[in-house]
Amino acid sequence: MGRVKTKIAAAKERTANKKQKPADKNTVSQNRLELLVTIVNRNKTEYYTDLIQSFDVNMQTVMLGHGTADAKMLALFGLNDSEKSVIFGVIQEDKIPEAVATLEEKFKTIKNGKGIAYTLPLTGVIGTLIFGFLSNNRMVKGEQAK
Amino acid sequence: MSKSGYELVLCIVNTGFSETVMNAAKEVGARGGTVIHARGTANKEAEEFFHITIQPDKEIVMILVPEQIRDDVLHALYREAGLKSEGQGIAFSMPVTNVVGLSH
Numbered sequence: 001m002g003r004v005k006t007k008i009a010a011a012k013e014r015t016a017n018k019k020q021k022p023a024d025k026n027t028v029s030q031n032r033l034e035l036l037v038t039i040v041n042r043n044k045t046e047y048y049t050d051l052i053q054s055f056d057v058n059m060q061t062v063m064l065g066h067g068t069a070d071a072k073m074l075a076l077f078g079l080n081d082s083e084k085s086v087i088f089g090v091i092q093e094d095k096i097p098e099a100v101a102t103l104e105e106k107f108k109t110i111k112n113g114k115g116i117a118y119t120l121p122l123t124g125v126i127g128t129l130i131f132g133f134l135s136n137n138r139m140v141k142g143e144q145a146k
Numbered sequence: 147m148s149k150s151g152y153e154l155v156l157c158i159v160n161t162g163f164s165e166t167v168m169n170a171a172k173e174v175g176a177r178g179g180t181v182i183h184a185r186g187t188a189n190k191e192a193e194e195f196f197h198i199t200i201q202p203d204k205e206i207v208m209i210l211v212p213e214q215i216r217d218d219v220l221h222a223l224y225r226e227a228g229l230k231s232e233g234q235g236i237a238f239s240m241p242v243t244n245v246v247g248l249s250h
Contacts, residue, residue: 034243039180068168069178084180096244104246116247118210120154120240
C-alpha cells in the first residue's frame with residue numbers, strides 16, 4: 001500500500017514539473033482567432049462595421065443577404081425589413097466577450113438596429129503577416145526572408 | 147458540440163431553391179435564415195468530359211439552430227434539397243461559440 005502511495009506522489013510531482021509557464025498574450029495558442037458573423041439591416045451596415053472595427057477587427061467583408069423569416073415571425077421579432085447585410089470579420093478570442101456584449105446592447109437599443117451575431121472558431125491561418133494583421137499584432141511587420 | 151448550444155447550418159443550393167431549403171428546415175423547427183448569393187466553380191475539363199453543366203449561380207442559406215435539432219435539419223435538407231434533387235444542395239454544420247440577438 002505504502003509503495004503505491006509513493007508511486008502516486010512521484011507521478012504527481014512529475015506532472016507538476018511538466019506544466020509550462022503560462023504563455024504570453026502574443027503566443028498563438030493564447031490568442032486564438034474566431035470569425036465574427038453579424039447580420040443586420042442593410043442601412044445599418046456602416047454603423048456596425050465601424051463598431052466592430054473598434055474591437056481590433058482589421059478586416060471585414062460585407063455580403064448582401066436576405067432574411068427568410070415570414071411576415072408573422074418578422075412582426076413577432078419587431079422586424080420589418082428583409083434586406084440584410086452579412087458582415088464577416090476576424091476577431092481575437094479575448095475581444096469577443098466585450099464585442100458580443102456591445103453588439104447585444106446595440107441590437108436592443110438602436111432603432112431598426114436589430115440583428116444577430118455569432119462567432120465561429122477558426123482552426124488555421126497561414127502566413128505570419130496575415131496572422132499579425134488579423135490579430136492586430138503590431139510586432140509582426142513582415143514575413144522573414146528565406 | 148458547441149458551448150453556445152447553437153450550431154450554424156450552411157446549405158449551398160442552386161439559385162431559386164433557398165425557399166425549398168427554408169421550408170424543409172422550418173418543418174423540423176428552424177425559425178429563420180439568411181440567404182446570400184454566390185457563384186460556384188466547377189472543374190471545366192470534367193464538365194466537358196461528362197457532358198454536364200454545373201449551374202454556377204448559387205445561394206447560400208445560413209441557419210442558426212439549437213444543436214438538438216441540428217441533425218434533423220441536416221437530414222431534412224438532404225431529403226428535400228440534396229445533391230440528387232434539383233436544388234443540388236450541399237449542407238454542413240459548424241460549431242458556434244457565441245450567439246447574441248436571438249429572441250428566446
